[in-house]
Amino acid sequence: MDVRSQVSMVFHLDKCIGCHTCSIACKNIWTDRKGAEYMWWNNVETKPGTGYPTKWENQDIYKGGWEKNGDTVSLKGAGKFKGLKNIFHNPHMPVLDDYYEPWTYKYQDLFTAPEGDDQPTARPVSLVTGEHMDVQAGPNWDDDMGGSPDYARQDVNLEKLSASEKEAMFQLERMTFHYLPRICNHCLNPACVGSCPSGALYKRGEDGIVLINQERCRAWRMCVTACPYKKSYYNWNTGKSEKCILCYPRLESGQAPACFHSCVGRIRYLGVMLYDADKIATASAAPDDRLVDAQMDIYLDPFDPEVIKQARLNGVADSTITAAQNSPVYKFVKVWKLALPLHPEFRTLPNLFYVPALLPTMATVADGVYNSTSKSLWNGVESNRLPMKYLASLFSAGDTGKVTEVMKRLMAVRLHRRGVTVGDLNAAEISQALKDVQMEPDTADAIFRLTSLATFDERFVIPPAHREESIEMLENTGDVKGNTGFGFKQKPARGL
Amino acid sequence: MTNILLFAVLPYAALAIFLVGSIYRYKNRGFSVSSISSQFLEGKTLFWGSQPFHWGLFILFFGHLIAFLFPSAVLAWNGQPVRLLILEIAAFAFGLSALLGLILLIFRRLTNRRVQIVTSKMDLVVYAILLTQIISGLLIAYHSRWGSSWFSAFLTPYLRSIFVFDPQIDAIASVTSISLKVHVISAFVLIGIIPFTRFVHFLVYPVDYLWRSYQQVIWNWSRKHIRTSRSHSEGHKSMNN
Numbered sequence: 061m062d063v064r065s066q067v068s069m070v071f072h073l074d075k076c077i078g079c080h081t082c083s084i085a086c087k088n089i090w091t092d093r094k095g096a097e098y099m100w101w102n103n104v105e106t107k108p109g110t111g112y113p114t115k116w117e118n119q120d121i122y123k124g125g126w127e128k129n130g131d132t133v134s135l136k137g138a139g140k141f142k143g144l145k146n147i148f149h150n151p152h153m154p155v156l157d158d159y160y161e162p163w164t165y166k167y168q169d170l171f172t173a174p175e176g177d178d179q180p181t182a183r184p185v186s187l188v189t190g191e192h193m194d195v196q197a198g199p200n201w202d203d204d205m206g207g208s209p210d211y212a213r214q215d216v217n218l219e220k221l222s223a224s225e226k227e228a229m230f231q232l233e234r235m236t237f238h239y240l241p242r243i244c245n246h247c248l249n250p251a252c253v254g255s256c257p258s259g260a261l262y263k264r265g266e267d268g269i270v271l272i273n274q275e276r277c278r279a280w281r282m283c284v285t286a287c288p289y290k291k292s293y294y295n296w297n298t299g300k301s302e303k304c305i306l307c308y309p310r311l312e313s314g315q316a317p318a319c320f321h322s323c324v325g326r327i328r329y330l331g332v333m334l335y336d337a338d339k340i341a342t343a344s345a346a347p348d349d350r351l352v353d354a355q356m357d358i359y360l361d362p363f364d365p366e367v368i369k370q371a372r373l374n375g376v377a378d379s380t381i382t383a384a385q386n387s388p389v390y391k392f393v394k395v396w397k398l399a400l401p402l403h404p405e406f407r408t409l410p411n412l413f414y415v416p417a418l419l420p421t422m423a424t425v426a427d428g429v430y431n432s433t434s435k436s437l438w439n440g441v442e443s444n445r446l447p448m449k450y451l452a453s454l455f456s457a458g459d460t461g462k463v464t465e466v467m468k469r470l471m472a473v474r475l476h477r478r479g480v481t482v483g484d485l486n487a488a489e490i491s492q493a494l495k496d497v498q499m500e501p502d503t504a505d506a507i508f509r510l511t512s513l514a515t516f517d518e519r520f521v522i523p524p525a526h527r528e529e530s531i532e533m534l535e536n537t538g539d540v541k542g543n544t545g546f547g548f549k550q551k552p553a554r555g556l
Numbered sequence: 557m558t559n560i561l562l563f564a565v566l567p568y569a570a571l572a573i574f575l576v577g578s579i580y581r582y583k584n585r586g587f588s589v590s591s592i593s594s595q596f597l598e599g600k601t602l603f604w605g606s607q608p609f610h611w612g613l614f615i616l617f618f619g620h621l622i623a624f625l626f627p628s629a630v631l632a633w634n635g636q637p638v639r640l641l642i643l644e645i646a647a648f649a650f651g652l653s654a655l656l657g658l659i660l661l662i663f664r665r666l667t668n669r670r671v672q673i674v675t676s677k678m679d680l681v682v683y684a685i686l687l688t689q690i691i692s693g694l695l696i697a698y699h700s701r702w703g704s705s706w707f708s709a710f711l712t713p714y715l716r717s718i719f720v721f722d723p724q725i726d727a728i729a730s731v732t733s734i735s736l737k738v739h740v741i742s743a744f745v746l747i748g749i750i751p752f753t754r755f756v757h758f759l760v761y762p763v764d765y766l767w768r769s770y771q772q773v774i775w776n777w778s779r780k781h782i783r784t785s786r787s788h789s790e791g792h793k794s795m796n797n
Contacts, residue, residue: 135770139770140765140766143765144762144765144766147762148606148607148609148610148611149595149599149602149603149606149607150595151603153595153596153599155595155596155597155598155599156596156597156670188597188670188673189669189670189672189673190673191669249771250771253770253771253772254770254771256765257762257765258760258762258765259762259764259765259768259772261772262772262773262774263771263772263773263774264773264774264775264776265773265774265775265776266775266776274587275586275587276586277590278589278590278591278757278760278762279590279591279592279593279757280591280593280762281593281595281596284596294593294596296594296596296597296674297674298587298590299590299591299592299593300587300590
């Protein structure tokens with residue numbers, strides 16, 4: 061058992077209102093620079109939709125992630141042979157137009173335009189070339205399903221649905237969507253790290269954050285292709301790739317990452333997960349229907365004395381173990397089994413988990429009549445407005461059972477809380493719903509509490525970075541003991 | 557006098573600048589060592605330019621290196637006329653592919669608006685020197701044929717004399733072929749300007765990727781080692797990058 065600690069995340073999609081505050085917070089801090097204008101380390105997509113960059117989920121186009129190769133996995137579009145062969149031209153790399161051409165407006169023209177019959181306008185200018193441009197696309201161009209025939213219908217996750225199921229999704233009366241905020245998943249088996257020919261990408265041992273060493277990046281661009289989530293971006297100005305750093309300077313000083321901190325809907329949770337690094341290889345090569353279970357198996361119980369012992373032997377700080385025991389992510393993912401990884405079939409073992417949105421049917425339209433009568437309050441998850449097949453394509457590699465189970469648990473919590481707060485439901489129906497998913501009322505209350513009433517410190521349990529020990533990163537304190545201090549860089553040796 | 561400058565002083569100056577400059581840039585200006593790819597801004601034309609150009613140069617570079625290091629092996633290969641012909645035609649083809657690729661790359665850089673934005677003056681110098689180098693090389697191959705054979709008899713000794721610090725420039729100074737002289741001179745100029753241009757990217761070609769493990773985990777320090785260490789000065793110091 062090789063116990064390591066990983067800073068992991070949960071996004072609760074039921075609570076996301078799609079306000080993009082997270083994206084703006086991130087942009088203002090990290091990517092408001094030349095060459096980075098088009099990058100959105102944090103972005104919010106509307107699902108169904110094609111996302112950013114366009115159709116990023118379609119690995120037939122971009123060849124991202126790992127593919128199963130017998131008992132092991134290999135990179136789909138990169139790797140030692142393919143990477144070095146394609147180093148002069150990377151055939152699957154998205155280019156600027158696959159994201160969008162960033163622009164600003166010539167605001168000054170509003171003031172300097174000569175007097176005339178028309179209102180002066182601020183024309184858009186490209187942030188790449190500085191020339192006038194017609195805006196063709198943006199990072200959330202299909203926000204709220206805008207332009208559905210062109211975008212939402214192109215969603216890759218619809219492939220597994222039958223034609224009639226697809227049509228049903230796009231009937232005006234049934235049409236629905238949810239938001240999907242995305243940041244780097246800081247994967248356990250990162251494809252970007254595996255694909256980097258110059259070894260610039262690495263995973264930090266202490267907290268598992270995946271970073272790009274800007275001094276060693278040589279613009280071979282393989283990480284851009286290899287990341288199946290397209291969360292490694294190429295800075296065309298500096299000639300270096302960049303990615304989400306999970307605001308590690310903030311984490312190290314005990315603050316939540318900017319996108320987490322600023323989240324209006326409080327959908328984001330951050331905490332430590334202890335995991336067994338020895339299981340990574342087998343879990344990433346698990347068969348499709350076992351992928352989610354295999355990944356869940358990697359994460360360890362932080363209360364298990366054996367795990368604690370092994371973690372200490374591995375140098376995991378006691379404060380980190382405590383953080384793992386209080387981790388909201390551990391609760392959502394392992395204890396309550398409410399959160400699933402996004403596209404586990406990419407086999408990178410992502411550490412960002414999503415609680416899927418409940419989109420219950422509240423009414424039906426038949427013969428033009430709006431009918432809101434139903435046997436049960438929310439009609440059960442089977443008649444959810446987004447088909448289980450669609451959600452399964454997003455969160456469980458196509459396993460509808462897995463998603464249905466999560467939705468049933470979420471529904472049970474809702475029914476239970478409805479019983480507590482309103483009390484208009486049949487008690488037997490509530491207890492049956494809880495029994496179906498083997499959930500105690502206390503657990504349902506705890507889920508409700510962490511979902512709806514959680515304080516800042518409950519949502520973000522950040523392990524201390526132990527800055528008091530950081531001097532040991534630079535030097536062995538034992539070496540300089542006994543030397544005169546105060547500014548000597550070299551040992552104060554006696555002169556000749 | 558001119559010959560001494562061009563064939564004895566220039567090579568040493570170029571090699572010295574190359575060595576000192578490249579090491580300095582790698583160590584002190586590491587951030588600037590990049591292939592500064594422009595594929596992100598334009599990818600389609602790049603394919604038809606970059607692939608033939610790079611593979612052409614790649615093969616020719618190693619061809620020249622082998623002729624310099626193992627001239628007897630090349631001569632032995634050329635012992636049969638058919639094999640000589642194959643070698644010469646193949647080399648010429650790779651030269652042509654490099655030239656056509658380069659022309660397309662220059663065209664792309666000068667006409668595509670986005671790529672123009674990331675074009676520096678040094679890029680134009682790079683193009684000029686590469687054009688000179690490739691065209692003069694092709695002219696030699698055409699006018700003074702069977703270079704793979706006479707190279708070892710006459711250029712290898714000159715190049716070797718440079719590396720053993722005993723430059724013998726009489727042979728090279730007495731050649732009448734202008735393109736050959738240009739080829740040699742521009743080669744040394746090219747070597748000399750490597751540290752000041754994007755040429756540095758070929759020095760960091762990632763061969764070590766071949767034997768590295770795919771995943772890389774870097775620990776800031778080994779807590780385990782620090783905690784279990786008995787000596788006050790022991791403890792593994794890991795490089796952060």
